[in-house]
Amino acid sequence: MRLKTKLAGEIHRFRDLKDVMNKANEEKSGDILAGIAAETALQRIAAKEVLSNVLLSDLYNNPAVPYEDDEVTRLNIDGLNMTVYNQIKNWSVAELREWILSYGTSEEDIKRVSRGLTAEMVAAVCKIMSNLDLIYACNKIRISAHCNTTIGLRGTLSTRLQPNHPTDNVEGIIASALEGLSYGVGDALIGLNPVNDTADNIARCMDALSELKYKYEIPTQTCVLGHITSQIEAVNKGAATDCIFQSIAGSQKGNEAFGFNTEIIMEGWDLMKKVGHGTGPNVMYFETGQGSELSSDANYGADQVTMEARCYGYARNFQPFMVNTVVGFIGPEYLYDSRQVIRAGLEDHFMGKLTGIPMGCDCCYTNHMMADQNDIENLTTLLSAAGCNYVIGIPASDDVMLNYQTNSYHDANAVREVLNLRPIREFEIWCEKMGIMENGRLTKYAGDPTIFMGRGK
Amino acid sequence: MDQNQLEALIREVVAEVMGAKTGDVPAALVNDVGSTVKQAAAQSQTVIDDIPDDELVDICSHEVRQRILIAHPMDTEMMDRMRQMTNARIGAGRAGSRLNTVTMLTLRANHAQARDSVFSEVDQALLDEMNLFSVKTRCTDKNNYLTRPDMGRRLDDEGRAILEQKCKKHVQAQVYVSDGLSSKAVEANVRDILPAIMSGLESFGISTGTPFFVEYGRVGVMDEISELLDAEVTCVLLGERPGLSTAESMSAYLAYRATIGMPESRRTVVSNIHKDGINSVEAGAYVAEIIRIMLEKKASGVDLSL
Structure with missing residues (x-):
């Protein structure tokens, strides 16, 4: 393996493959905080040059966290299709990039090769892709999944309706949800982030959303995003939900910091198969975001793009219905400004899709980041052009519970019109039936949450 | 109508x-x-x-x-x-x-x-009015503060020297103020909350250290301050990350015998201190009461039930 290169007459040497991977990343404040980022702009490109010539087998043999120490690595390696891997193991990262981008490579080809890619290979090729490379490559790939409806079909852009409330007041939650539905939002999921993580409260919120779904016969999914153990307890008490949720990290240690392990995920998955309200087969919902491993001291000296790719390698074992990166939530010490957030959003979406999971994105920012509403509207438009499965929708972009900003109920409609995209078909038919949409556009009744009064079962 | x-x-x-x-x-x-x-x-x-x-x-x-x-x-x-x-x-x-x-x-x-x-920076006139002298963490400016939480958890050498020189040591309660992520929170609340805490502690007969202001402070710098001044309870009044509904929210973080590297679970927090949450006078009285209980129970955070 070549670990050095000559650029403009200067020799750049790297310690090992991890050092190459780290320094080949686009600039991220989190990698600087971790003390592993490239020190100069030229060193960054030198690392990319070295990485482009690394073989996929080198990446297979050098996972970011050792196989013996980490169940995320083990699931990734053990779940690989060795026939596919053996066919591509002598490709360089540059060859993989050009193969993905090539006219001759179809969506089906990419999905097949995906089965032989480890997280480190996915991260490596991402690091030598430009932003438009990432968008172009993603647009080739659609990963769909089915719970009650099918998400991720070509020509659709879906939304997760996020009706959060600062005290989990059910009437307030439903008011927000009805307003969102009146905008044609919520075809991916009606999903609440609860304030109070007790099983009783989660059960109460699960039942409220489920009743809403049944009352108006909405073809969608519902979920309450508490901790997985609280959700399991709520479901065991008889609460109704279509999906089980958990935030995940790219190492076992990171997942332990989130308070779960694979056994608990399996328990939740099994529970959904047995008593979940969703048709399936896809009933799991995961969230990720660059930087979370470093924040729990669980990054093993690896950069945040590689650790993020490992989240996706982990997620695919559980055949999720949806996965999204909450890209701008973590703060400026990991993603400093809009440039870094937009890059991370495009990277995460690409890596998720190349891994074979149904990706969405929470295009968001906090108030201590160098980003504002304009920046996340840019990201939303770019990701929708790249064929992202879904984005978030909340009242006028202001999440009054999580105290950050994401897409408004309006945004997905505007993007759908600009890019000629539609909601999930069954949901669109429902919107037409309720008088909210006509020919893919909002009607004059849209945006009024009181149109539902006196209707439904 | x-x-x-x-x-x-x-x-x-x-x-x-x-x-x-x-x-x-x-x-x-x-x-x-x-x-x-x-x-x-x-x-x-x-x-x-x-x-x-x-x-x-x-x-x-x-x-x-x-x-x-x-x-x-x-x-x-x-x-x-x-x-x-x-x-x-x-x-x-x-x-x-x-x-x-x-x-x-x-x-x-x-x-x-x-x-x-x-x-923004906290108004110097306010710090003068409150008799708060300033020390700094290792951060050099706001951007450095935002991207290097590790540096915001440690005092710079000058700051350590100033505290050594100006502060009373071995007290029962050391209270100080820090900008954190909202200077507006400090400006909106400190005039009421700091005197309320200090007079509450005085009425309990608790010995107090010299209050001061820490610029570019993360919560964790209280651990170094606690060790340096050998305070029994350390309490920081700190500006929280602003939300859209208010930019004036302050929190009080308290710990009994805080030490560098201790688990986060050893901190007790009183959050949501602003005019539409817990008002600062009320919060001050509550914080003084918590300090009294911490001294009595010799514990804080998850080890202390309030």
Whole structure:
């Protein structure tokens, strides 16, 4: 393996493959905080040059966290299709990039090769892709999944309706949800982030959303995003939900910091198969975001793009219905400004899709980041052009519970019109039936949450 | 007829006059409601803004945020009730598939308030008035502070030397103030909360250290301060990351015998200190009471039940 290169007459040497991977990343404040980022702009490109010539087998043999120490690595390696891997193991990262981008490579080809890619290979090729490379490559790939409806079909852009409330007041939650539905939002999921993580409260919120779904016969999914153990307890008490949720990290240690392990995920998955309200087969919902491993001291000296790719390698074992990166939530010490957030959003979406999971994105920012509403509207438009499965929708972009900003109920409609995209078909038919949409556009009744009064079962 | 009904009526009239389609009434018109002054700017060469300041409509005000901008809700009464059930920005209405102008500008204004609060410095005159001298963490500026939490958890050498020299050591309670992520939170609350805590501690007969101000402070720097001054309980009053509803929220973090590297679970926190949350005088009394209990139980965080 070549670990050095000559650029403009200067020799750049790297310690090992991890050092190459780290320094080949686009600039991220989190990698600087971790003390592993490239020190100069030229060193960054030198690392990319070295990485482009690394073989996929080198990446297979050098996972970011050792196989013996980490169940995320083990699931990734053990779940690989060795026939596919053996066919591509002598490709360089540059060859993989050009193969993905090539006219001759179809969506089906990419999905097949995906089965032989480890997280480190996915991260490596991402690091030598430009932003438009990432968008172009993603647009080739659609990963769909089915719970009650099918998400991720070509020509659709879906939304997760996020009706959060600062005290989990059910009437307030439903008011927000009805307003969102009146905008044609919520075809991916009606999903609440609860304030109070007790099983009783989660059960109460699960039942409220489920009743809403049944009352108006909405073809969608519902979920309450508490901790997985609280959700399991709520479901065991008889609460109704279509999906089980958990935030995940790219190492076992990171997942332990989130308070779960694979056994608990399996328990939740099994529970959904047995008593979940969703048709399936896809009933799991995961969230990720660059930087979370470093924040729990669980990054093993690896950069945040590689650790993020490992989240996706982990997620695919559980055949999720949806996965999204909450890209701008973590703060400026990991993603400093809009440039870094937009890059991370495009990277995460690409890596998720190349891994074979149904990706969405929470295009968001906090108030201590160098980003504002304009920046996340840019990201939303770019990701929708790249064929992202879904984005978030909340009242006028202001999440009054999580105290950050994401897409408004309006945004997905505007993007759908600009890019000629539609909601999930069954949901669109429902919107037409309720008088909210006509020919893919909002009607004059849209945006009024009181149109539902006196209707439904 | 309440304000919302009045506004709905006016919107209806405007809509009819303009021949506008339902749902597409420009919200800009709504913002003129209540103003009696109309300018015929187009016909005039020199426009003099002679509107009295007290007639201006503040789009950041609670009243404007609560407005329902849907031209003709099918059920007005229900819409009003829904609006009261949540502080989420529902009833927003729309311009095509975009936000109304006033909604968009209010959102931007609230975000700007939050941003300004993160990036501004605490007013020196206030620190002088409160007799707070300043020390710094290892951060060199705001951007450095935002991207290097590790450096915001340690004092710089000068700061250590100043504390060594100016502060009373081995006290029962050391209280200090820090900017954290909101200078506005310090400016809004410190005048009330600090005297309230100090007089509360005095009435309990608890010995107190010399209060001071830490610039670019993360919560964790309290551990180094506790070790340096050998305080039994250390308490920092710190500006929290601003949300859109308030940029003035402060928290008090307290720990018994804090040490560098101790688990986060050993801290006790009183959060949401601002005029629409726990007001600062009340919070001050509560914090003093917590310090008294910590000294009695010799514990803090999860080890202490309050």
